[in-house]
Amino acid sequence: MAAERPVRLLDQVVWCCRRRNYSERTAEAYRYWTKRYILFHGKRHPRELERSDVVAFLDSLIRAQLSASTHSQALNALVFLYREVLGVALGWVDQLERPRRPRTLPVILAAHEVASILAAMKGTPALMAKLIYGSGLRVAECVALRVKDLEWERKVVVVRAGKGGKDRLTLLPAQLNAALHAQVSATAQIHAERVRQGAGFAPLPDAFGRKFPGASRSLAWQFLFPSPYDRWNQTLARWEKWHVSSSLLQREFRQAVARAGVARHATLHALRHAFATHLLQTGADIRTIQELLGHATLDATMIYTHVVAQHAISPLDRLEQVSGH
Numbered sequence: 001m002a003a004e005r006p007v008r009l010l011d012q013v014v015w016c017c018r019r020r021n022y023s024e025r026t027a028e029a030y031r032y033w034t035k036r037y038i039l040f041h042g043k044r045h046p047r048e049l050e051r052s053d054v055v056a057f058l059d060s061l062i063r064a065q066l067s068a069s070t071h072s073q074a075l076n077a078l079v080f081l082y083r084e085v086l087g088v089a090l091g092w093v094d095q096l097e098r099p100r101r102p103r104t105l106p107v108i109l110a111a112h113e114v115a116s117i118l119a120a121m122k123g124t125p126a127l128m129a130k131l132i133y134g135s136g137l138r139v140a141e142c143v144a145l146r147v148k149d150l151e152w153e154r155k156v157v158v159v160r161a162g163k164g165g166k167d168r169l170t171l172l173p174a175q176l177n178a179a180l181h182a183q184v185s186a187t188a189q190i191h192a193e194r195v196r197q198g199a200g201f202a203p204l205p206d207a208f209g210r211k212f213p214g215a216s217r218s219l220a221w222q223f224l225f226p227s228p229y230d231r232w233n234q235t236l237a238r239w240e241k242w243h244v245s246s247s248l249l250q251r252e253f254r255q256a257v258a259r260a261g262v263a264r265h266a267t268l269h270a271l272r273h274a275f276a277t278h279l280l281q282t283g284a285d286i287r288t289i290q291e292l293l294g295h296a297t298l299d300a301t302m303i304y305t306h307v308v309a310q311h312a313i314s315p316l317d318r319l320e321q322v323s324g325h
Helices: 009-019 024-040 051-063 068-085 091-095 111-119 123-135 139-143 174-196 206-211 213-217 246-260 270-281 286-293 298-309 315-323
Strands: 156-159 168-171 226-233 238-243
Touching (some): 051 068, 111 123, 123 139, 123 168, 123 246, 139 246, 174 226, 174 238, 286 298
Antiparallel strands (some): 226 238
């Protein structure tokens, strides 16, 4: 039986996102921008607002000096609100200008810098950081891994519903086998205890949860890196074990960068950049790297060729090395 459409507009935004299999992150972002848009216009209903009102809101984001990507996300949310939630056809939406995103090169950590930072981390955060670097995962993809996503025999990590809602395979570092097996065992112990207490539920994708409701108590569907806290699922009236917060991992990484003495502004995402760059430097094919990263187009991956070019040796210098002059 299909779920009924909610009454409140903000809940309808989330409901419509889920029906289109958008990620929870996207659903919450669209809900946030819809709420902010409504509050900006004094809680007037979006149906009462016109093009000039949309432009005024978007201009306020520019005055607030928000990034081009944030501005674009807000615009996407409003387009989704009018077209998909309210069913209003606005031809002028496509004519709204999007700010150009500056094309900047990512921060690329050298191999010795990565080693120093990882050595400065301990426990589960260290394991997660190593997995991000060793598999090229996004932070959100790492924290959302389930026990079943580690395929030991094929030596791959299965990334479910990554960016763009696509699944992909990436490398499972052999060096992490023992640590990941230990993590699975620890997660299994936590899960077994919760099952004995009458709980042990993990959140499931909506469609899968309806077809196989019993899967939520299986070890396979438990998050590999569980949060110490549970969340209350009001719809199903039960407590569910979610994954650890990405903000905790981000904080641990920043502190490790400082302890390692790396004098660069490197976020946790820099490990994913390092994964791609270091693979390219060792001769990996650019299209293989594209598949491992989950980029929709090759253009997104090609930026790493520019980074590698910075470390190339001029042919004139090579000529001098050969000639000995």
